[in-house]
Ligand SMILES: C[N+](C)(C)CCCC(=O)O
Ligand SMILES: O=C(O)CCC(=O)C(=O)O
């Protein structure tokens with residue numbers, strides 16, 4: 504839906520002045536009274552026409568009725584004209600369908616307006632702003648857990664911060680009370696289940712299924728589940744019982760580190776973006792499902808680059824975990840030494856103090872972060888007598904988190920809201 508805010512702004516903006524075409528390329532040229540122009544492909548106007556023959560729009564669904572099998576992509580317009588004192592472009596099609604395009608509808612979608620295209624790209628809530636220690640210490644966003652639970656605007660602002668900075672914190676849930684992760688999960692929408700269950704618990708356990716459960720030692724910087732081809736995109740941890748000493752949380756922006764390597768150490772960057780690494784995770788985890796103990800045996804194996812680039816050469820995924828890294832390198836033996844040198848340099852950069860965000864989760868605090876962007880760890884800790892450091896946690900995927908942000912922008916009529924169909 505279009506926010507009232509955007510409609511109000513555009514209503515005040517301008518009226519349609521003229522329409523011409525379509526020309527030989529089947530482009531319709533529109534002019535507004537303020538001198539702005541728009542080039543609209545004729546077939547696109549037919550396809551996106553906001554009328555009930557073209558679209559089904561109900562509270563439960565927005566969907567196109569037309570099928571590509573039957574759609575005539577060469578169809579013509581019988582008549583095009585400006586109506587309603589410049590408020591509408593109308594098109595009567597050969598098929599008899601009548602399309603009515605409000606002026607603001609066309610302005611928002613104007614395919615020849617670079618500003619409109621730029622605004623639309625923000626709907627993906629991407630790209631993010633990367634950081635080093637100094638930047639993130641200034642801008643790390645913290646919200647009240649209590650406010651998050653009752654105020655939709657706080658849910659929006661918290662999740663938006665996670666989209667941009669890759670991390671944000673909720674402070675001050677009731678101390679030592681289980682259920683915070685589930686409650687936050689419900690507010691976000693849907694937790695992503697893994698082979699560690701829906702919600703997992705981090706504490707020192709016998710027969711540990713993971714290094715985080717094995718001891719009170721520190722861990723190396725890692726992303727969770729390099730052993731999966733599709734690791735969860737976000738991770739959340741909630742502090743139930745903090746350590747007496749240590750057990751701090753550490754984060755580093757892997758996208759930022761990758762860009763540092765690209766400029767400061769291009770050979771390492773080249774290796775990490777071209778050599779795929781294998782990871783294995785073999786074992787079992789016992790977790791609860793509906794109050795019953797459940798044992799899940801697994802034998803995970805996946806292979807990917809430490810730094811993955813998209814088609815434009817931009818860094819868009821980081822996966823690395825030393826504990827699950829396998830023995831298999833799938834390259835000439837003579838290249839292996841350099842792969843190790845590259846991993847070592849990457850790790851050294853992760854630990855450089857200019858890059859590291861370090862803070863302590865107090866009892867009742869929660870942190871949510873981008874698991875395919877940030878690497879995380881904890882330092883070693885000492886428990887108070889009889890009080891074992893315990894966190895609960897879960898995972899999410901971006902689609903659910905971003906869907907929630909968009910939904911709230913619509914519901915709360917925030918100015919960042921974007922039109923749907
Ligand atoms: C936190 N935990 C134990 C549920 C999963 C960790 C996955 C990993 O170590 O890569
Ligand atoms: O113990 C911690 O603070 C974090 C452990 C960890 O790496 C994880 O839960 O994924």
Ligand SMILES: [Fe+2]
Pocket residue numbers: 715725726727879
């Ligand atoms: Fe982890």
